[in-house]
Structures are given as C-alpha cells and as structure tokens.
Amino acid sequence: MNPLGQLESARSLALGDGRYYPTIIPGVLPIIGPNANASLDTRRWGADFLAETFASPTWPSDAKEPSCLTVLPTLRAYLDDNDTGVIKSAVQAAASIYPLVYRHTISSHDSPNWQHMLAIKSNILRRMDTAPPGVRVCCVKFVQQVVLVQTPGQIADPRVRSPRLPPPAGNDLSSVQRPEQNDISLALVPRDHNLLSHSQLEAEASGLLDRLLDIVHGDHSDALLVTATLNALGMLIPRRPTIASKIIGSILNFNALKLANSPMTPKNKVIMKSMERTTRALLVNVMKRNPDNPFNTRIHQYLERMHHTRVDVFDESKRKRPAPVEQADGMDPSKRQRVVPIVPITQNVPPLPPGPVSYRELFTLDPNGGPAFDVQAFQDPEQLLSILVPVLQSIDATKLGDAINAVRARYLALQKAPPQPAPGVSAPLNDEEEEYEPDFEPEDNEQIVNQLDSAPPEDMIPDRVTNAPLVPYKLPQAPPLTKEEVQKYGDGTIRRVFGMLSSLEEPSSRSKAPKRGFNRLAASSYDRDSWVTILARLATRASAGLDDPDENTKSESGNGEKGNFAISESIRNALHNYVMYDWKKRIDIGISWLNEEWYNDRVQSNIMNKGSKFAANGNGSSPSVYKGNYRRCALRLLNAIIAFAEGTDKVLLRFMSEIPELDREILMRMKKMAEDPERIDLAIMVLQYLYMFRPPVREICVDVLVDMWQTNERAKPAASKILKRWKPEVLSQGNAVKMETANGSLEVKAI
Template identity: 50%
Template sequence: MATNPLSTSTTTIAQLESARNLALGDARYYNQILLGILPLISGANIPVELQRWGADFIAEAFANPVLLPGDKQTMAIEPSKDAQNMTVIEALKGYLETSQDAAVVRSVVQAAASVYPLVFRHTIVNPSDTQNWQVMAAIKSNILRRMDSAPPGVRICCIKFVQRVIQVETPGLISDPRRPEQNEISLALVPRDHPLLQLPNLEAEASGLLDRLLDILQSDISDALLVTATLNSLGTLVRCRPVIANKIISAVLNFNPFKLANSPLTSKSKVMMKAMERTGRALLVNLMKREPGNPFNARIQQYVERMARLRIEVLDDTNRKRPAPSEPTDGFDPSKRPRLEAHGQVVGAPPPGPVSFADLYTLTHDAGAKSFDVQVIPIDTVVQIIVPMLMRIDKGKMDDAINTVRARLLTLSKLPPQPTASLSGPDDDDYEPDFAPREDAEQLSNKLANAPPEGLDVPPSTSLAPFKLPQAPPITEKELEDYGNSTIRRVFDTMNALSTPAKKTKPGFNRCAASSYDREAWMTIIARLATRAGIGLGDEEEDEVAYAGGPVKIKSEGKRVLKSGWKLNEAIREMLYQHIMADWRRRIDFATSWLSEEWYNDRISGDFFAAQTRKLNGNGNGSTAATTPQTPNYTKWVLKLLDSMLPYLESNDKGIIRFLSEIPAIDEQILTRVKRIAEDPERVGLTVNVLHYLILFRPPVREMCVGAVEDLWRNYDGAKTSTRKLLLKWRPEVLQEELVKAENAKVNGEALGVGGPVAAQDEMKA
C-alpha cells in the first residue's frame, strides 16, 4: 500500500517542532539539531512544507542573539554527519536553485544575510578554503539576480542582504588591532595580499550595490514597501560606515516622497506618501540626535521643515476646515467692555450671571492681558516658562492670590442661581431669543426616564470604615540580597552615565561634598553609603569591638544593624572594589576618596567605642591599649586594593606613587606590600622610588619607610645599589656597620665581592 506523502510530511514536521522547541530552550542544541536534520529538509524531492520549515529554522538559528558568532560560523561551514557531508551554505544554495516557492526563498535570503559575514570572516582566516567561499559567492549572485524581478516580500529581504554585503565589503573602524576576533567584520580586516578576497574588486562591488540601493529612492518611488525597506537599511550603514555616510545622506536629502502627488490622488497613494515621508523623517531626525555636530544637520532641518509643509499642502488640503475665529476667553467682545464698565461693573470681580473659570481666576485689571488666549502657546514653551516662574514667585503674593480666588468662590457659592440677563444697554434692539425646548414630548419622556433618581446625590449618612492595606509578606534573605544588589547596580549605572563636568568645583574645606548632580557628587554618595549605610537598620544589639586590649561588648546607643547575613555596606564596598579595579589607573581619585571616608568613619567609630570602654572601666580611666584607634575597614580594603594592583605595575608606573601619597594612613602592612614589589628584579627601582617619595613628602611615616629601605638593603641583593644613597642620607649607621664588617673581613683574610662592603667603604669615605 502506498504511503500518503502529506501525512508523512505532517508527522515529520511534528517531530521537527519538538526538536525546535528544545533548541529554543537551550541554544547549544542548534548545531546538533541542524546538522542532524539537514538531510531531511534539503534536497530536490523534499515536499514544500518541509522546505518551508527547514528554511525558517535555518534563518531562525542564525538570527538567534543568544548563539555566539563563533558557534554560528562553525555551524555554517561544518558538514553534516550523513554520507553527503552537506553544509548549511550548500543547503541554502540548493534551495535557491531548485525551489520556486516565495516563502522558501524569502527565508533563505534572510538566512544568507546572517551567514554572509560569518563566511567572510572564515575566508579571511582560512585563505585556502576556496570551496565555501565559492558556494557563498554563488548564493550572492543568485540573490542579486532576483532583486529586480522577485515578488515584493522577497525583494525586501534582498534589500536587507544587499545592505549586509555593503556593510561587510566597506572598511570599518578597528577597535582593538590586537584582538581581530572581537572587531566588527569589514573590509578593514582583509590583508592586501589575500588570494581570494581582492580588495579592489570588493570595494567596487560594494560601491555598485550602494548605488543600486540608492537608485530605489529615485526610480521605484511608486513602491512604498521597497522605499521604506531601503530607508530602514540605510540607517545602519550611516551609523556603522562613516566613509559612505555623506553619500547616503545626500541621496536621502534629494528624495521626494511626494512625487506621486503629480498623478491623480487616491487613498492608496496618500497612504504610500505618508509612509515614505514618515520613514525618511525618522531616519534623518535620529541622525541629528545621534550626531549633534554633523555638518549636514542644517540641511536636514531644512529638509524636514520643507517636507512638513509639503505634507500639509498635498495631503491635508481637502480636509482642511476654516479656523475658528479668535474670541476672547470671557465671551465678550472688547468693543463692549467699556460699556459694561460704564454700567458699574468692577473689572476683576466676578460678573453677575454665569461665571467662567477665566472670570474666577483672573486677577489682572489689564484688558489686553485678559483677552489674550494662552492656548496659542505650545505646551513645551509653557512648561519652560512656568517652572522658573514658580521657583521665583513671592510666597506672600501667592498666598494673597489664593485667598482672593477662595473669597470669590465662596461668594459665588452663596449666591442663588440667576437667569441669564441681557447685558446690552438701552440702545440695543429688542431682540428676545426663544429659549423654548425644541425636543418633542417623546424625547423629553426618554430623557426623564434615563435620568438618575432623586436623592442619589445626597451623601450617605454613615461614614466609611478606614481602609488599611494588608500586611506585606516577610522578605527572605535571598530576596533581600537580590533587591539590594540590584539597587546598588542602578546607583552605579547612574554614576557611569554621568560625564565629568567641564567646570569642576573649587577645592577646599568650605565646599559641599555633593552640591551638584555630577559624577563627583555620586562618587561621594556611594562612598558614604558604603561607610555609613549600616547605621539605623535592624534591631538594637550589643557590638563586640576588637581592640588591642581584647574584645569589648558595648551596647550601641541608637545604632541598628541588619540581622540577616547580607550587609548593605559590605555589598557596596565589594562593588566599589570591582568598579575601581576595572580601570584602576583612571579611578585612583575615586579609590582615595573612598578610602578617606573609610578611615574617617573608622576613627570616629573608634573614638566612640573608646569612650564607652573608659565608662565601663570606671572613672573614665580606660586602658591605653583599649583606646588605641583602630581602622579595620580601611586596612582591609586598602590592602585588598594593593594586592590587586601589584601584579599589573610596570617598572616606571607612577600610579602606585600617587595612590600611596593620597591615602590617609600608611602602616607596616602597607609597606610590606610595597617591599613585595622588589621581588621582581625589574621593579626594584619602582619600590625604591615609592619609598623615597614617602620619605620626602610624608614625614609621619618617614621612620617606617627608612626601615623598609634598610630591610631592602639587608634582605634583597638586587636592591643594594639603589638603596645605598637613601641610607647614606637617612641612616648612615647601616653603611657604617657594613664598613666594620668589611674591615673584619680584611683582618680575617676573607675575599670581598664587588659592589658589597668595598662599595660601602667608598661611600663612607666620600
């Protein structure tokens, strides 16, 4: 019995859909699934349904943003596991040569637009692989032949493919020459002696395709789909390829979307012109926003304004109505106002009869100001005027105006409703309009039937019970950590988005730390959040403070800490550390500012706990060890930063000198890290320069630094020459000791080495 091919195709597609869902869940399966099903979805005798599914799946796989470009490149040229050893690009070529279905061709062209840059990069790295490049060239030729004669949907996809070819075959910017795999794929990556990719041929092809693409804006103006697709593709080329941006912008400025207005206007032609004009305007406006200093911006602005006028003239002429007459806001003609004032009406007071909001809130006596209609002012201009005006308004005048309006409102609310009376004088005619209702009896009965019942507007006698929100569920420690970390990341994102101000605040102790909304202010805020964020949170507890005299438990007065394992200040400190180490040479000022805040906070906390310790010991006499100021947080993070910086220091690096000169305190642990630099023979001079700078410009730590120099002299053989001059000036007794050892060695007949005690003796004699 013969098998129904339609039923077989349906069953196969159902099985393939399950594999597709697996790949959508995890992008790592795309390569295995695609190479496994390639024989089922490609070939001359495959049903159209399977061809459509296969072409859609290939286009979807190479357009997936989760899949890495390297994996996509391998997937495009890797052969399948069957006997045919077919690759993906060969399958795409087979689709284009055998299939006549528009849906299949459309998906194949979309996949080719994604695959072409990958094969181009593979050919750059592997110049001997001629087969894959020849297959890709055949696909490109087939698509370009279809560009003028294919159905509209396929032609739109061909425009996208042409845009991608132009982008690849045009020189682009190289961000990092040392890592070509991370640069954008362009003609700039191709060597001049490449055997397959000839630079003159590729440049000429890209120029011709660009002219072909721009020609659509002039010749195929009757097809709005192609024009809008072309305009959408040109935006990427202008942004990514500056070398051809001027040519593209000039072509767009010469494009007139209202050429169809010369022919008889129809609803279809109006919609087409609106779509083309809107797409072109969006392209040019985005270019102006992206590059405010572009020399084309003046021409672009003129073009946009001209297109706006043409749009009104061409499209809105038949629907334009006569504008409403300009009338005063209070309903009276200015010529009648003097007659009203002559009859005793007070200007500025609410008139008798119906009162408008303008009459209620008008406080001026100027007739010209009253008759001015503020609705003619654009809303953006109103906002720009009102905000500064409200900031500078006098509070007393504002209160007087509010009281005046409130008195008017109370007066009007107490007056009984009055019928509309004629405000004209005795010279007016006796015209009396007929105010009788024009509805018939049936309309009046329907209106009364639909009216709400009487008494509905009377407020209820009983008051509503107070509404209380339900208690929020308790937050878990995991949620607390996630919410806290996301909040900290948003603060850092805000700081990174701000640029360094052109005019910095004058330094000094009289300035405010965060007086402006700039990067420096956010640095100060983040540093103080890290050092002082734990105060005032959680329940009162006893703090166990470690000092030289032993741990001391002190009940914190008003200090509250979080009971959970996650600490806000520690999380901020860790993110501060990561932010600084991402570019520590440029962010040394941020590091020193943060460490200064840590040192200050540790000293303030140390003084507080020392006072509490003296109270516990009685009579205010605490032990000297217990009251010694400690800086635990400062010491921890300055050592962590130093440990991370030391591996990246160069022999002539001045960043470490700046860092150590600006931090608030230096102790033996920091100097131990500095001496560790001398373990590298090439950086001994850097270590001595750091210690020399600290000896000269930080007198409080001079003795410790001289001791460190002496330690280098005694324990590091490669440092004797560079440290001899410092010891000769600051601690000559060390060289004297070496001289004594040299004399004893002569007496005992020991041999002396060059550059050792003999050199020390020469220094002392000099």
C-alpha cells in the first residue's frame, strides 16, 4: 500500500477521535522525521499533520504537552527545508506548541527541550521580515502566541494556587497566581526561575509587539500581511489588558486609506477596502466587549472620520457635477423662451370588420403589428405572468390609457349593434322586402337525396341565440354522508377550530367590564372567550333538542340517531385536552365549560320531568331521572388537575369555588389529594374556603374533614385546628376512644 495512503488512514482515524493522537504520533514520526529521508510529498504531509494535530480542539492541551516535546527536532528540521509549504505548516505547528513547551518548562525546568524551542523561535523571527508573504503571515501568528504567553495575564487571586506551581518560599505570595485553565501567561513564571527570566521574557514580548505595530504602520502594499496583523492584535486586546491601551492607541493612529493619495488602481481599491473593513470590525468588537472602555469615545470619532473619508474616496458620483434635470413635458418655467407643449399623436384605430367579432379582433388595434409571442404556447401560468407583468410595466401610461379607451368604445358599439344571426342560420326576412330567388335550374331527385344525406341532424342545427329560453342550472345533489364520514369531517372541523383558538392571544388579565350571562351572544367579540363559549355550547346544546319538547335527550352512553352525540364527545375531549395543556392559565375556560354543562343538565332535567309527568298521567309510569354530563366532566377535569397540582397552586382553590355544583364525590378528591404530605395544607384550605363561602356544602366539607382526620395521620394536626371550631365533639370522641384503648392495654399488661 502507498505510504501516503496509510498516513491518510491514520489521520482520518485521529480526526474522528482525538484520543488516538498520542498513539498515532509516535508511529508517524519515524516516517516523516528528519532521519527518514522522506520525499517532498511526505514532508508536506507531515508538516500539515503536525500543524493540524496541535491545533485540534478535540485533544485537550494537558494531553498535548507530553507529545509536543517529541516533535521539536522534526519541526526544527522542517524550518531548514527549501519548500515554502513545509515551512508554513511548521511555523503554524510551532505557534501551537510554544505555549505548551513554555508551561512545561515552568513546572519541570527542562533545559534541553526549552533550548530546542528557543532555536525554533530564533529561526522564525529571522524569517519574519524577509520570507515570502505566506510565511510572514504564519510568523505573525507565532509572534502573537509569544506575546500572549510572555505578557502578564488577568489579576490573580493569591488565595488559590495553580497545581503546576511550586509552593511559595516563606510568606511571599507574589509568585502565587491564579490563571485561567487555558490562559498561559507571564503570571505563571516565578521570580526565581533558573531558565526563564521574568524581566527578559516581558521585554522580549514588548519588542515583538512593537514589531507587529510597525507592520501596521509600515508598507500597505501587502494587504494580506496587514490584515493578518490586525486580526492578531484583535485577539490580544481582550486577553491582555496590560497592553490593550497601547494596541488601541496605535490602531487609532493607523490610516487604512493611506493609499488614497496614490493612483486609484483596482488593486489599491481592494487593498484599502480590505484594511478599512478589518479595522472597523476590530474597533467595533472592542466597543461591544467593553462598553465602559475609556477609549470608546475616541473609537467612535475615529470610525466616523474613517467613514467620511471612505465616502469621499470611493463615492465617484460626487466627483462630477450632476447633469441638469430636464422637464418631462418639455416645458421649463425658468427659461425665457416660450415653448409650445408637444401634443401626443393619437393612433388611428381601424373599425371592426362586419359580422361576428372574436375576442382577438376586439382587442387587436394594429392589424399589421401582430402579437409579440403566442400565449397559448405557455403551459405554466406562472411563467406567463412573469413575462406579462414586466411588459405591462414598461408600457407608457398614456398609450395604455388610449388603447383601453379604444377597446371600450369598440365594446360599447358592439353592444348597441343589432344581434347577428348564428353561422348557418339565415337571417329573418323583412315583410316589406320582396323575396329574392335567383335563377337556377331544377335539381333532380338524386341531387336532393345527396344533399339531405350530407346535412347535419336536426338536433345539431343551432337556433337563434336571442330566442333561446334560459333554463336555471341546478347543481346535482350530493350523496348522503355515512356515519363514519360525518364523524371524520366533524373531528377535522374541531381540530381546525382548536388550532385557530390556540393562535389567538391569551388575555393578559381579566376584563374589567362585567360579562353577560348565559343569554349573551357567544361570538360578539370574536376573541378567545367567544370561541370557547361557542364550542362549549356546541358540545352541550347541539344534540339537546331544546326547541322540540317531544324529543327526549339521550343518555351519555347512548348513540344519537343524527350522529351529533359522538361529535359532542369529541368537542368535550378536545376542550379537556386544551384546558390541561396549560391548566393554570386556562382554568377560566374549564370553569366556563362546566357552567355550560351544568346549565344544559338542568334544562334537560326539567324537560324530561315534564315529559315524565305527562307520561305518568297517561300511562301510570314513574318519572325518569336525567343523568347529565356535568358531574362526569367535572370529576374527569378535577382528577387531571389534582395529578399536576402542587402545594402552592392556589388556582385549584379558584376552580373549586367557581364551578356551579359540588357533591360528596367531588369533595372526596381533596381527601385523596391530602395523602401527599406536601399538599395537605392546600386540601384543607379548599375545604375551609368552601365551608365559609358556599353554605350548601358545609356539612359535606365537615364530613370530608372528619374522614381525613380519622384516616390520615399526617393531616390530623392541621385538621384538628379547624375541627375545634366546626365540630369539636369529634375530637372529644376521639380522645375518649384513645383513653379506653390505653386503659385496655394497661389491664392486659397487668394480667
């Protein structure tokens, strides 16, 4: 197999998972190393692989540190190569490795590897001014990393130490720093390090920063190098506040449009636009990162000044005097000479030909012009519209108006003209005119028979259109729908209504205006409450037959003959799901729905009682009892709310107080909810509120509370406080039972 193919396989494996890098690098170095006498393609691949490896974000920097020491001889050899591509990748790899070797040297005092790194740094810095443009850009990246790690970082916290630093000598806390996990700076270097001199590193970083700033203020012919330097400085500003003011002050003195004084060639325009956009993006980013930066005022003034300069340089419309604006109608009041307005020449429209006229002849104003294209050839109407609309927009408005008036005059003339006979039908003869019979020879019988055979049938001969009677057209009656189709279409309608209901805005607060009662118009305001009322009344009253006293309502388990009971249940299920989707905000919808159910049950019960009394007087049967839907729907909705309610949800209290009717089974749900220790207070609060403000259910509330006190040990303390006021005899009976139980147990022990 080709060696490059094997190397690419190993590279693909490492790109998929960064954990394979420590295993792949020792196997690749003998092939790409300086002692392998590798070919140019192999050396290029090796330099690219090393640059990609140590810049990979999937491989942690702590794991990169042991491996970077093994590639230092290889990088040092690559920098002496004659190929530009190898040198560029080697410089990029060195830029990624320098902070790792720097941190390793701080903690381990490893002199040989640091000497290798210093040799690589010297080689790169020598190339910075004389190398080809691509290599110089890579050198700028390396210098950026050197300045970054050899400059003091953020203010450190002496209370927390870095695990890589040695313990401080005595009580000296000056060398104890707290750098960020990935921030390698001069703050990591102790003052007494034997390999790294604190002052020399800081001075070298300052000198390299000056070299970067000299590139910005130097020759602007190489826009790629200047743009790369500006981007490198932009990364140093937020991470190194100690040198940020120096960098910003230097950039504010930078003139990105310096080449405007030279000949404005296309190359110079591209160079100036590139540097101006990079500078503007850099300064805007500085203002966004730190709105309280003291340089923001100067930056804003600099951006305004550069904007005006750019407009003056690149806006060519201001370099020439604009042409005078001519009057559209040829009349200028500022001129002294009198000008006669030009009268447009009206086109002569030819008259219509005699006889029946087609639409084409009606709209054709120029018979010699002919159509520009045949519209019948277009199969797609959208394609035809895309052509016709621009054509109509390009037509002169005056000419178009004249043409429309000409067609209108033709049409009015046709309406006033007498009706023309249809083709094949002779015109009626005038009584006053004499019949004209031309001279002809009599035909024989054979000719008459041939003419009759070739003539169309009598039913195909058209009558005169003016005398034809107009027959009203009726659409055929649609086939009747089955029960399954009725249910399907009803469910689809319900889903569409609830989809529209969900798109309406939720009311921010309760309306201050009082709402009308059951006799209000449901859809008078077209808001969410109106649609909810319509849906609730469709579910409760659609199948009730309130206007027909002879029609008895069906039970909830029965099936209506008209199929609307299933639709009513579908609406009830949809209302239940809509309320439970956000029950805290939609509790008012649930209350309104249950009110409609209760009202319908009362009306139906009265109707059935009247019908039952009439039947009892006639047949002697007992009155029937109507089983409504309110209790079933209320229990279902209450069970769903209790499943999600928490101990702090006061919405449940509002729901229990506003539904129209309460019974023992509904209130027993509070006892079930009190089995949860976190919701005991809420359950007792509901019962207490109903006892105080709904007198008809006081006895039921007390009975539920007594049952809760007897069966729920955790609810006894809270229930006892209320039972002392409402039913104290229960507590006394309970204490007596406890005393008897205690005495009995003592007697048993005595025996």
